[in-house]
Every structure is written in structure tokens, then in C-alpha cells.
Amino acid sequence: MIDPGKFTTKTVYVIYIASTTEKVWQALTDPAFTRQYFGGFSIEVEPRTGGAFCLREPDGRVHMSGRVVEWSPPRRFSCTWLIEGMPEFRELPVCLVTYEIAQAGAAVKLTMAEAHSWDIPDAILQGGRTGWPAILSGLKSVLETGKPLDVKLAPPEGMVEAVKQAVAAKPWLSK
Amino acid sequence: MSKPKFVYVTYIRTTPEKLWAALTDPQTIRKYWFGITAECDWKPGSPWALKFADGRTADAGEIVEAVPGKRLVIRWRNEFKPELKAEGWSRCTMEIEMADYYPDFGGKAVKLTINHELEGEGTRFVEAVSGGWPKIVSNLKSLLETGSVAFDEKVHA
Numbered sequence: 001m002i003d004p005g006k007f008t009t010k011t012v013y014v015i016y017i018a019s020t021t022e023k024v025w026q027a028l029t030d031p032a033f034t035r036q037y038f039g040g041f042s043i044e045v046e047p048r049t050g051g052a053f054c055l056r057e058p059d060g061r062v063h064m065s066g067r068v069v070e071w072s073p074p075r076r077f078s079c080t081w082l083i084e085g086m087p088e089f090r091e092l093p094v095c096l097v098t099y100e101i102a103q104a105g106a107a108v109k110l111t112m113a114e115a116h117s118w119d120i121p122d123a124i125l126q127g128g129r130t131g132w133p134a135i136l137s138g139l140k141s142v143l144e145t146g147k148p149l150d151v152k153l154a155p156p157e158g159m160v161e162a163v164k165q166a167v168a169a170k171p172w173l174s175k
Numbered sequence: 176m177s178k179p180k181f182v183y184v185t186y187i188r189t190t191p192e193k194l195w196a197a198l199t200d201p202q203t204i205r206k207y208w209f210g211i212t213a214e215c216d217w218k219p220g221s222p223w224a225l226k227f228a229d230g231r232t233a234d235a236g237e238i239v240e241a242v243p244g245k246r247l248v249i250r251w252r253n254e255f256k257p258e259l260k261a262e263g264w265s266r267c268t269m270e271i272e273m274a275d276y277y278p279d280f281g282g283k284a285v286k287l288t289i290n291h292e293l294e295g296e297g298t299r300f301v302e303a304v305s306g307g308w309p310k311i312v313s314n315l316k317s318l319l320e321t322g323s324v325a326f327d328e329k330v331h332a
Binding site: 151 | 275326
């Protein structure tokens with residue numbers, strides 16, 4: 001099991017949704033929902049701390065895998081992430097993704113925090129910084145309107161090259 | 176050192192024209208901005224102000240650039256909180272683009288990027304707008320997609 005204290009939050013995205021905390025929790029953890037807003041990926045998660053987690057591509061391949069670090073419905077869901085679906089990416093250290101759900105007046109506040117255990121370059125962080133707004137805007141649309149947004153997700157320019165360089169140099173080993 | 180700034184991106188199922196109208200129409204702004212609205216003719220060089228429902232000025236400045244459906248740049252200073260006003264001028268850029276989408280699904284969306292940057296030094300102003308923009312923009316997205324806002328009481332959460 002990883003030590004969350006060794007991870008530093010690098011990207012935060014906050015969005016407010018006209019929904020309930022239970023429905024937002026379901027949208028994050030139920031494959032029927034994730035398929036609609038998360039690039040077509042279906043989530044599979046063992047609902048306990050230490051349980052296995054993955055996001056599957058429509059053809060069944062595992063795109064992302066990890067372990068549940070915290071499972072506290074309907075408030076907090078945290079897990080490690082390793083991108084397996086793209087070459088090189090699977091050699092990166094895992095990152096830690098934490099969703100926090102809280103009532104905010106008549107709406108629900110969803111906070112996503114992406115944390116890393118190494119001095120990760122901005123060019124790699126840019127992947128999450130461009131992806132999360134599209135993914136979580138889609139989640140909000142699915143919950144509020146029943147319709148997804150279908151915004152295209154792709155690694156931003158320079159990200160794949162930065163991952164290749166990082167994997168070749170492995171700066172996380174020198175610490 | 177880069178200047179203190181906050182960037183927020185949202186995708187909205189709407190058109191650039193409707194989004195521009197929502198960003199510039201005082202009646203619409205009041206709905207998603209918790210009762211605050213803008214006074215402005217949206218021409219470059221014109222004065223711009225955000226007003227509370229009781230007429231007090233919340234923020235003021237001027238329009239730097241206004242390209243309907245594409246880009247709005249406002250020189251912006253807080254006027255009602257001395258500690259924020261003390262940090263001086265900021266620049267807020269709102270950019271509207273069509274998002275790349277999966278043509279098979281036909282779900283066209285518009286990408287709104289808000290970049291709010293302080294001209295000088297300080298952390299409080301950027302901290303304040305970092306808390307405010309997600310609430311305001313989430314409300315704007317709800318209003319455009321569903322016809323009603325997510326919440327009309329501003330909460331500290």
C-alpha cells in the first residue's frame with residue numbers, strides 16, 4: 001500500500017453540480033455512468049480500502065489500473081492510478097486521485113485532486129489539466145441533463161514526449 | 176516567477192453566440208452570479224463594473240478587448256474588500272472555442288477558458304477568484320444546459 005503523505009497535490013478541479021452527494025458518488029463509481037463521460041471507459045472497483053480499481057476501454061482492455069486508498073461513500077474516494085493503455089506511461093510512478101463530495105447549499109461540490117510522489121514536469125501534468133475539465137464537465141452534464149458532452153480526450157502536445165524522457169531518465173529513483 | 180493567476184476551463188453544450196450573450200447580458204449574469212450583475216456596453220476602452228443588488232460596486236475596471244463569440248478581456252480591480260483592492264489590478268481573459276468532439280456522437284460543446292491574472296504581487300485576490308469562478312461558471316453551465324442554475328445562494332463551501 002502506498003503512503004499518501006508522500007504525495008503532493010499538483011492539480012485541483014472544483015465543479016458544482018445540481019444533484020445529491022449519493023448520485024455524484026454513483027456517477028464516479030458506476031460503469032454505466034463513467035462510460036458516458038470518461039472517454040467511454042467503464043470503471044471496475046472493489047468497494048473497500050485496498051481493493052482493485054480499473055478503467056476499461058470499450059474493447060475490454062485495461063486503460064488505467066490501481067488500488068483503492070480510501071472508500072468512504074458518499075464523501076471521499078481515493079485511488080492510485082497507473083496508465084496501462086499507452087506504452088511508456090505504465091513505467092511512470094503511480095499517481096493518487098482523490099474525489100471529495102460535499103453539500104454546498106442546494107448544490108453538490110465535487111473536488112478532484114491529482115497528487116504525485118515525484119517532481120513531475122508540467123508537460124506531463126498538462127495531461128490531467130486538459131483532461132479533467134472535459135471529464136468532469138461531462139459528469140455534470142450527465143447528472144443534470146441525462147446527456148453526455150462527448151468532448152474528445154487526447155494527450156496534449158508534448159506530453160507523450162515528456163513521458164518518454166521521464167521514463168528514460170527515471171528521476172524518481174534518485175531520491 | 177510567473178504572476179499569480181487562476182485558470183478554469185469548462186465545457187458547455189451550447190453555441191459560442193449563446194455563451195457570449197450569457198457573459199454579457201446583465202439579466203442573465205444576475206441569475207448565475209448570485210445577484211451581482213455587470214454594467215457595461217462591452218466596447219474596448221469602455222468602463223466596466225460589477226454591482227451588488229443594492230447598487231454597491233463589487234469590482235470595477237475597463238474592457239480591454241471584446242470579440243463577440245470569441246474573446247473578452249477585462250482590466251479588473253476589486254472595490255469592496257480593502258485587502259483585495261490593495262493588491263491592485265488584474266486581467267481577466269475569457270476565451271470561447273468549439274471543443275473537439277467525437278463526431279459519431281454529435282455532442283458538440285463549447286470550451287470556455289477563464290484566465291485571471293494579477294498584474295502585480297499578492298495572493299489574496301487570486302485566492303478569492305479561485306473560490307468564486309468554479310461556483311459562477313458551474314452555475315452558468317447549468318443555466319445554459321438546463322434553463323436553471325445549480326444554486327442561487329452563494330455558499331462558503
